[in-house]
Structures are given as structure tokens and as C-alpha cells.
Amino acid sequence: MSGSNNVGGLVGQNYGFAGGAAGISNSNASGSVTGGGTVGGLVGMNFAYGSGSSATISSSNATGAVTGISGVGGLVGRITGLPAVLPASVIVMLPVRLQETVMSAALLG
Numbered sequence: 001m002s003g004s005n006n007v008g009g010l011v012g013q014n015y016g017f018a019g020g021a022a023g024i025s026n027s028n029a030s031g032s033v034t035g036g037g038t039v040g041g042l043v044g045m046n047f048a049y050g051s052g053s054s055a056t057i058s059s060s061n062a063t064g065a066v067t068g069i070s071g072v073g074g075l076v077g078r079i080t081g082l083p084a085v086l087p088a089s090v091i092v093m094l095p096v097r098l099q100e101t102v103m104s105a106a107l108l109g
Helices: none
Strands: 004-009 010-018 021-025 027-031 037-040 043-049 054-058 061-063 066-068 071-074 076-080 096-098
Touching: 004 076, 037 066, 043 054, 061 071, 066 071
Parallel strands: 004 037, 010 043, 021 054, 027 061, 037 071, 043 076, 066 096
Antiparallel strands: 004 010, 004 043, 010 021, 037 043, 037 076, 071 076
16 A cells, blocks of 8 residues: 555544544554555544544554654554544554654554
């Protein structure tokens, strides 16, 4: 999988807005993911905005190399807004490669 921004092995964005709920559960992604900014092995951007909104990821995993410039994470590239939570998420053997070191981590960018 490759793209420019908000790139994920499963989805580019998991987005809960204005009291809505977005959720990913019991999912997995495998293979290399490459992008510019906000790149994750499973989800590029996990975002909840507004009162009562949620964007959750549970019992999910990603395997494969993740490469990007900023906001790079093995599972999720970036979490924005509140409440954005990841209960019971799992990561398995995920090398993270950076073209530059800007907001990066093995699990969450």
C-alpha cells in the first residue's frame, strides 16, 4: 500500500465526528505501507472530534514494514482529538522506517 498522506494498511482514516462513533475491531493488515505523512500499519489517522465522539480500535493488529516522513506508527500513524482510544490493540513484528525523524514510534506515531 502506498500513498501521500493518511495512509494505512486497512484504512486511511478512522473518523468519529459530532457525536458519532467510528470503530475498527477484530481486524488485521499485512504488507508494507509507505507514505509521506500520517502513515500507519493499520490506520493512518485515528480521529475523534466533538462531544460524545469516539474513534476506537480494538483487538486488531498489523504486520509489515511502515515507511514515512512524519506521523509514522506501526499500528496508527496519528491519533488526534479526544477521546481517541485504542483498547486491547496488538502489534506483531512491525519494523518502522523513517525517511526523517518526525513524530514516530513503533506503536503510535
